[in-house]
Amino acid sequence: MTTNxxxxxxxxxxxxxLAGSRSTLWAQSREPIKVGAFGPMSGxxxxxxxxxxxxxxxxxNLKNSAGGVLGRQIEIVIGDDAGKPEEAAVVARRFAxxxxxxxxxGSVSSPASLAAAQVFREEELPQIVVSGxxxxxxxxxxxxxxxxxxPDRKLVADMVEFINEKMPKLRRFGFVYVNDDFGKxxxxxxxxxxxxxxxxxxxxxxxxxxxxxxxxxxxxxEWSRYTEGAxxxxxxxxMGWELPRxxxxxxxxxxxxxxxxxxxxxxxxPTHFSPATSANLPAAQAFIAxxxxxxxxxxxxxxxxxxxxxxxxxxxxxRAKSDDRTAxxxxxxxxxxxxxxxxxxxxxxxxxxLVTHMVRIVDVKETDARN
Amino acid sequence: xxxLSLSQLIDLVVGGLAIGCVYSxxxxxxxxxxxxxxxxxxxxxxxxxxGSMCGLTSLWLLPALPLPVVIxxxxxxxxxxxxxxxxxxxxxxxxxxxxxxxxxxxxxxMSILCINAARIIWGSEPLRFPELFATTAYDxxxxxxxxxxxxxxxxxxxxxxxxxxxxxxxxTGLAMQAVAQDHEAAQLMGANLTRIMAYTxxxxxxxAGAAGIMLGSxxxxxxxxxxxxxxxxxxxxxxxxxxxxxxxxxGGILFxxxxxxxTVFLSSAYKDGIGMILLIAILLVLPSGLVGLWxxxx
Numbered sequence: 001m002t003t004n005x006x007x008x009x010x011x012x013x014x015x016x017x018l019a020g021s022r023s024t025l026w027a028q029s030r031e032p033i034k035v036g037a038f039g040p041m042s043g044x045x046x047x048x049x050x051x052x053x054x055x056x057x058x059x060x061n062l063k064n065s066a067g068g069v070l071g072r073q074i075e076i077v078i079g080d081d082a083g084k085p086e087e088a089a090v091v092a093r094r095f096a097x098x099x100x101x102x103x104x105x106g107s108v109s110s111p112a113s114l115a116a117a118q119v120f121r122e123e124e125l126p127q128i129v130v131s132g133x134x135x136x137x138x139x140x141x142x143x144x145x146x147x148x149x150x151p152d153r154k155l156v157a158d159m160v161e162f163i164n165e166k167m168p169k170l171r172r173f174g175f176v177y178v179n180d181d182f183g184k185x186x187x188x189x190x191x192x193x194x195x196x197x198x199x200x201x202x203x204x205x206x207x208x209x210x211x212x213x214x215x216x217x218x219x220x221x222e223w224s225r226y227t228e229g230a231x232x233x234x235x236x237x238x239m240g241w242e243l244p245r246x247x248x249x250x251x252x253x254x255x256x257x258x259x260x261x262x263x264x265x266x267x268x269x270p271t272h273f274s275p276a277t278s279a280n281l282p283a284a285q286a287f288i289a290x291x292x293x294x295x296x297x298x299x300x301x302x303x304x305x306x307x308x309x310x311x312x313x314x315x316x317x318x319r320a321k322s323d324d325r326t327a328x329x330x331x332x333x334x335x336x337x338x339x340x341x342x343x344x345x346x347x348x349x350x351x352x353x354l355v356t357h358m359v360r361i362v363d364v365k366e367t368d369a370r371n
Numbered sequence: 372x373x374x375l376s377l378s379q380l381i382d383l384v385v386g387g388l389a390i391g392c393v394y395s396x397x398x399x400x401x402x403x404x405x406x407x408x409x410x411x412x413x414x415x416x417x418x419x420x421x422g423s424m425c426g427l428t429s430l431w432l433l434p435a436l437p438l439p440v441v442i443x444x445x446x447x448x449x450x451x452x453x454x455x456x457x458x459x460x461x462x463x464x465x466x467x468x469x470x471x472x473x474x475x476x477x478x479x480x481m482s483i484l485c486i487n488a489a490r491i492i493w494g495s496e497p498l499r500f501p502e503l504f505a506t507t508a509y510d511x512x513x514x515x516x517x518x519x520x521x522x523x524x525x526x527x528x529x530x531x532x533x534x535x536x537x538x539x540x541x542x543t544g545l546a547m548q549a550v551a552q553d554h555e556a557a558q559l560m561g562a563n564l565t566r567i568m569a570y571t572x573x574x575x576x577x578x579a580g581a582a583g584i585m586l587g588s589x590x591x592x593x594x595x596x597x598x599x600x601x602x603x604x605x606x607x608x609x610x611x612x613x614x615x616x617x618x619x620x621x622g623g624i625l626f627x628x629x630x631x632x633x634t635v636f637l638s639s640a641y642k643d644g645i646g647m648i649l650l651i652a653i654l655l656v657l658p659s660g661l662v663g664l665w666x667x668x669x
Contacts, residue, residue, distance in 0.1 A: 044495060199643060201599065203590040206386040207634025207642065210379050227497050231590055238517050239382060240508055259499045259591060 033072050033323045035060070035313060036095035037306070038079030038088065038106035038116070039130065045083045048108045048302045052130055053078055055306035056105060058294050059314070069314050070321065081107050085115035092116035096123035102323035103128070103316075105309045108302065110134035110181075117145045126329040128309040131272070131302050133249070134181065138349040146332055146350040148305040148312075149272060152182070155249055156189035158356035159270045162370070163219075163246070170219045170244060174212035176205065176232060177223035186223030186248050193221070198228070205232050209239060219244040226251045230259035237263040244268070252301065257364055264361045268369050273304035273341055276366040277357035284340040308339040375635070381514055383631055389520040389589070391627020392527025396582035397604025398611060398619035399534065400453075400575035405614045406551035407571040409471055413478040414456065415579055416601015417485035422449030422580030423587035423596065424493050430501055438503045442526065446580040453576025454569050456481055461572075462565065482597070489594040497593040504588070523585045530581050531620050534574070538616070547571055551614075599643075603630075606650055612660025621661050626650075 037056040039049035060074045068074055077099045079091035088107050095101045096119065104120060104127045107113045113132030120127045121142045129137055129145065133152040138145055150158075163170055175193040177183030178200055187195060194215040196208035209232070212220060220243055222232045229251035236245065247256075247269035257264055271277065275298065278284030287307055291299040299307075312335050317323055320331035337344045345353045360369035375383075397419055404412040426445035430436055436444075460481065464474045504519040538544040549557040550567045558564050583592075586600060607626040611618025626646065633645040657663045 199641075202642070203586075204386065204390055204631070206382060207631050210375070210383055211635055214375060214379065227591075230497075230499075238519070240515060255496060259497060261499070 030072060032075035033069055033317060034075045034077055034099060034101040035310070036077045036079060036091075036099060036101035036104040036106070037310075038081055038091045038095070038104065039108045040083035040112075041078065041080035043082040043084075045108055048131065048300075049080070049083075051300055051302035052106060052108065052306040054295055055291075055299075055303045056310045058290065059307060059310045063314060069317050070323075072323075074314070077101055079106070081112050081116070083107075083109050083112060085111045088112035088116040089119050092119035092125075092127075093123070096120065096125045101125070102325060103313050103328055105306065105313065106130055107132060110137060113137055117142055120144050125325050126332060128313060128332075130305045130309055135185070138351050142350075144329060146312075146346055147352065148309040149352075150354050150356055151351050152185040152249075153189070154351070155270050155356050156186050159246070159358065160189050162270075162356075162358050166369075167219075167244065172215075172217045172219075174215060174217035174220040175223070176208050176212060176220070178225070178228060182225075182248075182250065183223045186221075190221060193217075200225075200228070202228060203231060205235050206239070209235060209241070213239070213241060217243070219246065221246040222251075223248040224250055226253045226256035226259065230256050230264070233260050233267060234263040252359065254300075257361070257366075261364055264364060266361060268358060268360045270356045271301065271359045271366075272357075273299070273301035274357060274359050274366050274368075275299075276359060277368040277370070278340065279368070281340065281342060283338045287340040304340050308337070308341065308344060311339075312337055312344070378515060381516070383635060384628070385516055385520045385524070387628035387631035388624060389523040389527075389585075389627070390631065391624035392524055392531075393582045393586050393589075393600070393623075394604050394607040394626050395531065395620045395623025396527060396578045396585075397601060398608035398623045399531070399578045399616065401605050401608035402611070402614055402616055402619035403547075403551075403571050403575045403578075405608070406616075407547065407568055408461070408465075410461065410478060411475050411605070412575070413475070413601070413605075414482035414485060415575070415604060416597030416599075417482045417489075418449050418453050418456075418576050418597070419579035419583040419586070419601065419604075420489060420592070420594065420597035421452050421485060421583070422446065422576070423583030423592040424489055424498075424594075425449070426580070426584045427498055427500055427587060427592050428493075434501065438522075441503065442581055442584050445584040446577040449580025449583060450573045450576040453572040453579070457569055457572035462568065482601070486594055486597070493592075493594060495594060497591040498587075499591050500588040519589065523589065526581070527585065530578070534578070535616075537574075543567075543570060547574075603646075606647070610650055610653060610660055612662030615660070615662040618660055618662035625661070 037052055039052040040046055041049040056076055060076045063069060064073050081088035081091050095104050104125060107116060108131050110132035113129040114137050117127055121144050127145050129147040131149045133149050135151050135153045138147055173190050173193040175187055175190050176196045177187050179197040194212050194217060196212055198208055222229055229247055245267045247267050249270050249272055251269055252271035275288055288299055291303055316328050316331040320327035335346050341354050347353055358369040359366045397415055400415045404410055422445040425448035426441045429444040430441060460477060461474055464477060504522055508515040509518055509521055538548055546562045547567055547570060550562055607623040608619045610626055611622025629649050630642060630646045634642045637645050
């Protein structure tokens with residue numbers, strides 16, 4: 001396991017030297033508040049792990065240069081779980097014991113987030129999951145877990161509501177989904193649907209699509225990651241099949257548009273964050289500008305979820321007037337925050353009360369489908 | 372499910388034949404190398420992947436390249452890569468009289484090496500090919516057909532036909548056939564074994580390179596694309612009767628059709644599993660593969 005640690009003490013080395021020369025009492029009360037951030041910093045999903053790191057470091061740097069929190073600097077400790085549950089559990093244990101963090105932010109995948117959550121629960125350390133959407137993360141009776149992402153069940157329910165409201169004529173659905181937890185989670189919400197499954201990594205979906213086509217549905221829904229999702233939409237087009245098409249949050253990534261190009265036009269899907277659906281959220285506009293200024297690129301949805309998570313965490317520490325883990329957890333429950341995705345509170349389970357944003361692709365670009 | 376309409380049936384047949392041609396081209400590489408050297412060349416899928424990547428890179432550099440040139444680039448680069456593998460690794464191992472099993476293990480090593488190299492060079496995200504084919508469907512007397520699948524079939528058949536002509540009517544081709552049948556006799560007749568082996572790898576690589584461009588344009592190119600497709604090509608070669616040229620061609624097309632139709636008529640989620648069960652069933656009936664069908668009667 002690779003370990004990355006980076007300290008954010010204002011002024012860098014000079015400040016460290018200064019602090020060392022002062023009295024121990026003063027130094028203790030001025031010790032930094034430690035926040036852990038973890039995710040896949042290496043491996044297949046490294047880009048998403050880096051997004052967590054970028055957002056969290058950006059916010060910590062800004063806070064530190066403005067005097068920190070409770071008059072103390074914030075120190076971010078980075079952990080790499082490589083997207084694997086077993087490594088996430090090790091990182092979680094290290095955060096709780098050796099690093100002595102007050103709160104942890106992560107991870108990206110649901111299995112890794114869940115594995116870490118079990119450790120944090122034992123160690124009584126508050127955690128904000130960034131983009132793990134599996135419902136079961138927050139349904140284990142774990143009082144230490146919170147989540148920044150809209151969980152999968154709510155996402156699908158919001159999408160079904162959206163369809164019922166805006167396109168009430170669509171009644172019979174064809175549903176093609178990847179044969180794993182992610183795909184099944186989406187399918188459960190659609191009762192009246194002709195169902196077809198595929199395995200992760202499949203390339204050719206003509207067989208599944210032909211079977212669905214023979215049931216003559218009003219619309220088709222695919223629940224895939226962007227690689228397979230792009231192929232499914234391209235192959236629907238290739239078959240010369242015109243009908244309303246819906247996708248999952250798994251295709252809400254710029255790579256989907258790169259791979260599907262014109263075949264993506266008309267597709268509607270739920271998204272965790274999109275500049276296109278945030279035009280009238282001032283917090284989102286400020287966030288987009290900040291990421292552009294700091295990293296010279298547009299933010300992705302993990303940036304947004306991690307940005308909200310670290311801001312909520314720092315606000316909770318401020319309200320608690322302490323970095324004590326229990327106090328921070330209790331303060332977190334009182335969260336009422338203007339997030340980059342809309343007004344944000346935690347429900348009983350620790351899930352956000354956000355309404356899912358819906359996107360429609362027009363001219364190979366995301367637009368707000370709710371408009 | 373409801374009954375299939377004729378146009379849906381044609382969609383499926385065309386789709387199955389197109390992907391079948393890709394499997395055939397990979398299977399041909401397996402069969403030719405198997406005949407000449409007794410090696411199962413497990414890096415064949417990766418040779419295909421590298422051809423696909425090189426073809427795509429040529430399109431990035433010169434976006435106006437016509438399709439035949441892209442295919443030629445893919446074939447040439449895969450051919451060169453396969454020859455480099457043979458000359459640098461496999462030939463050296465053979466000279467040192469390393470047991471055949473160890474050389475086969477080395478081919479697995481080559482395949483992992485190629486996957487990692489491709490990941491470093493081209494990254495781990497899937498890469499899209501630009502549109503190489505017309506997007507509006509062809510209409511053959513009321514029968515609609517995707518131009519992409521149509522041309523992949525045509526090119527696949529043309530490349531396989533050219534290979535047959537080469538093997539039957541050129542001195543090099545005939546020498547390759549002779550080496551495949553009996554190393555020592557061919558050598559006594561004056562065939563240069565080292566050179567013929569290199570040619571075999573070159574042609575196997577070229578077949579894979581063509582398959583890589585086709586597969587990449589149908590779906591997309593990415594560093595792991597060679598693994599499962601290479602395995603399917605190997606299965607197709609086994610289905611045809613390992614080491615048989617005609618068997619490999621037939622095996623690939625049959626495997627493509629079986630795979631596509633089993634999705635429709637059996638289960639879609641377990642299509643790979645069903646394909647493999649059918650393969651085992653066919654081998655139980657025809658132990659030497661499809662080639663056994665006509666060899667037995669002789």
